[in-house]
Amino acid sequence: MSNSKNNEAGYYILEPNLLPAYLSTIPNISDHIGNCDDLSITEIGDGNLNYVYKVSSRTDDAKSIIVKQAVPYLRMAGEAWPLGRERMLYEIRALSAHNDLVPQFVPTVIHADEAMSTVVMQCLNEHIILRSGMIEGVEYPNVGSHIGHFLADTLFKTSALSMDSAKRREMMHRFTLNTELCKLTEDFIFKFPFQPHESNYSNPATDRWVEENIHTDERYKTDVLHFKQLFISKAEALLHGDLHSGSVMVNEHETFVIDPEFAFFGPISFDVGKIISNFILCCTAHCERNGGKHYQDWILSQIPVIWNTFESRFLELWSEKTDDSTLSEKSLLSDKGLGDFRTRFLIETLQDAIGFAACSMARRTIGIAGVADIRDIEDVAIRSKLEIANLKLSKHLMQSRSEITDIDALSRTLLDFYSENSLWGKRV
Amino acid sequence: MSNSKNNEAGYYILEPNLLPAYLSTIPNISDHIGNCDDLSITEIGDGNLNYVYKVSSRTDDAKSIIVKQAVPYLRMAGEAWPLGRERMLYEIRALSAHNDLVPQFVPTVIHADEAMSTVVMQCLNEHIILRSGMIEGVEYPNVGSHIGHFLADTLFKTSALSMDSAKRREMMHRFTLNTELCKLTEDFIFKFPFQPHESNYSNPATDRWVEENIHTDERYKTDVLHFKQLFISKAEALLHGDLHSGSVMVNEHETFVIDPEFAFFGPISFDVGKIISNFILCCTAHCERNGGKHYQDWILSQIPVIWNTFESRFLELWSEKTDDSTLSEKSLLSDKGLGDFRTRFLIETLQDAIGFAACSMARRTIGIAGVADIRDIEDVAIRSKLEIANLKLSKHLMQSRSEITDIDALSRTLLDFYSENSLWGKRV
Numbered sequence: 001m002s003n004s005k006n007n008e009a010g011y012y013i014l015e016p017n018l019l020p021a022y023l024s025t026i027p028n029i030s031d032h033i034g035n036c037d038d039l040s041i042t043e044i045g046d047g048n049l050n051y052v053y054k055v056s057s058r059t060d061d062a063k064s065i066i067v068k069q070a071v072p073y074l075r076m077a078g079e080a081w082p083l084g085r086e087r088m089l090y091e092i093r094a095l096s097a098h099n100d101l102v103p104q105f106v107p108t109v110i111h112a113d114e115a116m117s118t119v120v121m122q123c124l125n126e127h128i129i130l131r132s133g134m135i136e137g138v139e140y141p142n143v144g145s146h147i148g149h150f151l152a153d154t155l156f157k158t159s160a161l162s163m164d165s166a167k168r169r170e171m172m173h174r175f176t177l178n179t180e181l182c183k184l185t186e187d188f189i190f191k192f193p194f195q196p197h198e199s200n201y202s203n204p205a206t207d208r209w210v211e212e213n214i215h216t217d218e219r220y221k222t223d224v225l226h227f228k229q230l231f232i233s234k235a236e237a238l239l240h241g242d243l244h245s246g247s248v249m250v251n252e253h254e255t256f257v258i259d260p261e262f263a264f265f266g267p268i269s270f271d272v273g274k275i276i277s278n279f280i281l282c283c284t285a286h287c288e289r290n291g292g293k294h295y296q297d298w299i300l301s302q303i304p305v306i307w308n309t310f311e312s313r314f315l316e317l318w319s320e321k322t323d324d325s326t327l328s329e330k331s332l333l334s335d336k337g338l339g340d341f342r343t344r345f346l347i348e349t350l351q352d353a354i355g356f357a358a359c360s361m362a363r364r365t366i367g368i369a370g371v372a373d374i375r376d377i378e379d380v381a382i383r384s385k386l387e388i389a390n391l392k393l394s395k396h397l398m399q400s401r402s403e404i405t406d407i408d409a410l411s412r413t414l415l416d417f418y419s420e421n422s423l424w425g426k427r428v
Numbered sequence: 429m430s431n432s433k434n435n436e437a438g439y440y441i442l443e444p445n446l447l448p449a450y451l452s453t454i455p456n457i458s459d460h461i462g463n464c465d466d467l468s469i470t471e472i473g474d475g476n477l478n479y480v481y482k483v484s485s486r487t488d489d490a491k492s493i494i495v496k497q498a499v500p501y502l503r504m505a506g507e508a509w510p511l512g513r514e515r516m517l518y519e520i521r522a523l524s525a526h527n528d529l530v531p532q533f534v535p536t537v538i539h540a541d542e543a544m545s546t547v548v549m550q551c552l553n554e555h556i557i558l559r560s561g562m563i564e565g566v567e568y569p570n571v572g573s574h575i576g577h578f579l580a581d582t583l584f585k586t587s588a589l590s591m592d593s594a595k596r597r598e599m600m601h602r603f604t605l606n607t608e609l610c611k612l613t614e615d616f617i618f619k620f621p622f623q624p625h626e627s628n629y630s631n632p633a634t635d636r637w638v639e640e641n642i643h644t645d646e647r648y649k650t651d652v653l654h655f656k657q658l659f660i661s662k663a664e665a666l667l668h669g670d671l672h673s674g675s676v677m678v679n680e681h682e683t684f685v686i687d688p689e690f691a692f693f694g695p696i697s698f699d700v701g702k703i704i705s706n707f708i709l710c711c712t713a714h715c716e717r718n719g720g721k722h723y724q725d726w727i728l729s730q731i732p733v734i735w736n737t738f739e740s741r742f743l744e745l746w747s748e749k750t751d752d753s754t755l756s757e758k759s760l761l762s763d764k765g766l767g768d769f770r771t772r773f774l775i776e777t778l779q780d781a782i783g784f785a786a787c788s789m790a791r792r793t794i795g796i797a798g799v800a801d802i803r804d805i806e807d808v809a810i811r812s813k814l815e816i817a818n819l820k821l822s823k824h825l826m827q828s829r830s831e832i833t834d835i836d837a838l839s840r841t842l843l844d845f846y847s848e849n850s851l852w853g854k855r856v
Contacts, residue, residue: 160660165614166607176601179594186593186754195760218765225757225769232588232754235663326614326660329653332623337646341653 064123088117094263137291144302146255148309158238190228273356292427516545522691565719574683576737586666618656701784720855
């Protein structure tokens with residue numbers, strides 16, 4: 001780790017030996033980690049962008065916190081790939097917003113330091129990354145409903161359905177300049193995977209299929225461009241912005257959503273579609289993984305749980321609104337008229353979520369950042385079979401999305417696809 | 429005029445007697461108005477929000493400028509109605525952007541002073557307000573094509589079709605906090621006119637029709653709400669934000685667009701629809717005004733001129749783009765695929781423009797700020813006939829917009845409506 005970028009006012013890189021002194025300046029930090037002179041410090045890393053440390057009391061491991069700092073380059077690539085540490089500004093702001101909106105689903109922020117691009121937060125000692133758990137075939141009884149609840153509360157409450165006009169624009173203003181990470185999404189989700197690009201993943205059999213069935217499919221690519229346009233211009237609510245199964249930590253009882261550094265005002269359907277796509281990708285993986293059909297059935301059962309919880313909670317929040325928000329027009333429409341507007345709103349959200357899920361599935365298959373669910377399968381032929389299945393399903397969902405008007409229709413579409421393409425695993 | 433709000437740092441109200449000293453501090457101002465000791469100062473006012481002065485050399489009236497200053501209250505209502513003078517910040521920023529993008533269609537900015545909420549600009553001595561000219565029945569040979577050209581250049585060049593991702597978000601960030609004026613639009617265009625509201629205009633015969641045909645029409649009001657949602661959440665390009673025929677100054681040769689204080693990032697179709705609605709409202713007025721069918725025909729001929737110029741110029745700019753912008757995906761799609769995407773984009777823009785025009789027509793009929801084209805007609809019965817005609821046409825356009833897929837279809841719809849409802853004036 002280098003100190004060469006330490007020269008900006010009020011910022012220095014928190015080498016492990018500097019952590020105790022830094023932490024000791026935080027009021028009441030001893031409540032969380034005891035004596036700052038007696039700490040155990042472990043770098044755990046989030047792998048890609050930042051430095052992440054677990055800091056614990058040497059005498060009581062239950063007393064632990066997480067320290068996360070952004071450095072002005074891409075952590076996985078080193079200083080040769082500069083990346084503004086402003087991203088931490090947006091993570092801090094989104095985490096604070098989520099702490100206000102859904103404290104039960106996000107780590108508690110103990111200390112946020114914009115100048116140092118650092119956040120100190122609750123350590124989730126008893127939870128694991130959802131992706132890892134799902135690769136192992138673990139069924140989490142609450143995860144679907146928790147995710148649906150998280151989506152509804154964070155998205156409804158930061159939309160014009162809930163916020164008044166000025167407050168919403170002021171909040172939007174605090175996220176509009178998250179330009180670098182928005183640009184990453186624009187390129188790595190909506191562009192590079194759909195054309196020959198040096199950053200793309202390569203697996204010969206998959207590559208051939210992609211050349212013949214993705215690069216040549218103008219209709220599909222035009223649909224992708226439509227969703228890029230939505231991503232760019234539909235400033236609907238404060239999104240998490242990167243809600244995949246690696247951004248969720250779980251155990252049997254609890255669910256936490258972490259890493260909202262991609263947060264900005266975008267389409268509600270983007271967050272919804274992205275997390276659903278991660279469930280689908282894992283479902284395909286278990287055709288060949290140990291979970292088999294039994295676990296695939298569980299995953300597919302969770303997608304309607306996510307949606308139905310999201311929908312019912314969203315409608316509950318909507319019906320509770322009085323007329324002080326920008327779009328909850330109780331004085332304008334009758335109950336019937338409002339009901340129709342709500343129905344239309346949610347059908348459009350579902351259909352757009354399916355489109356975004358389709359984009360995400362292709363990106364996670366062809367693009368640079370594949371999902372471990374599939375990429376960690378060593379047998380190239382098996383991997384390619386699953387990759388092509390996910391790409392076929394992406395195309396199928398993109399094309400049929402406008403006929404899917406409720407979540408049961410999505411479930412049937414998925415079930416039929418797995419059956420027709422013999423994608424059920426052995427364990428039943 | 430009071431000085432009571434003069435106490436903010438760097439800001440004071442420019443009483444006429446203070447203008448010469450203020451102007452003399454501007455570099456090279458004598459090029460525009462000669463000697464600052466020998467000025468003629470006339471308050472011309474824009475009627476509603478601000479103070480506007482024409483300042484001329486006493487010895488050479490051709491040497492004139494306009495000084496426009498926002499005061500921290502609504503000019504027409506006085507200090508009892510506070511309104512942030514921040515609005516001038518956005519007018520200055522939008523005028524500067526328009527000076528860069530389409531200098532031929534906007535007054536030249538001579539001096540912009542954000543602290544003083546003041547802009548000094550070219551005086552349009554030889555031009556009149558388009559609305560006044562059209563009420564008189566004057567045909568301006570270039571106005572339609574100029575407006576189309578203005579729309580295409582300002583909207584395309586500030587959209588993701590033209591700007592790169594970061595630059596676009598940075599520009600958006602400079603307009604996101606134009607909260608007060610956005611809120612005025614949300615309420616006065618998309619809400620109050622469609623429900624009983626103290627701010628609404630009243631004319632007994634019209635009021636009865638509105639009660640029976642607007643307040644009870646849930647479908648129409650739900651459509652209005654849909655367009656409010658679009659206005660709020662579709663951050664597509666830098667809009668003028670208030671492009672009616674009172675924001676356009678013309679003569680036989682030239683066209684200038686003024687007063688962009690409502691500027692913000694919104695849907696392209698809003699600007700397009702708003703100006704079209706003003707042409708339609710005036711067309712209806714001339715059923716009873718002196719222009720008669722002859723002038724109505726001219727107005728209706730200008731709507732396709734506006735659209736066709738907008739469309740062809742927009743497509744020209746689009747085809748000139750290399751692949752450095754966010755949505756001009758030359759490397760992603762074939763010419764055929766790109767063509768389909770462009771066609772879809774423009775049809776959606778036209779249909780949404782028709783929906784926004786429908787909202788605007790109702791607002792300008794029922795809401796507080798009616799158009800002089802109709803409101804200045806003294807005979808209550810005649811006025812009511814025209815008001816109801818415009819409301820019927822608003823409902824008709826709203827309902828039929830999804831079947832209108834090109835500008836000729838819009839022209840036919842309008843012609844049929846005027847014929848079927850006997851709305852042609854006498855002079856042919």
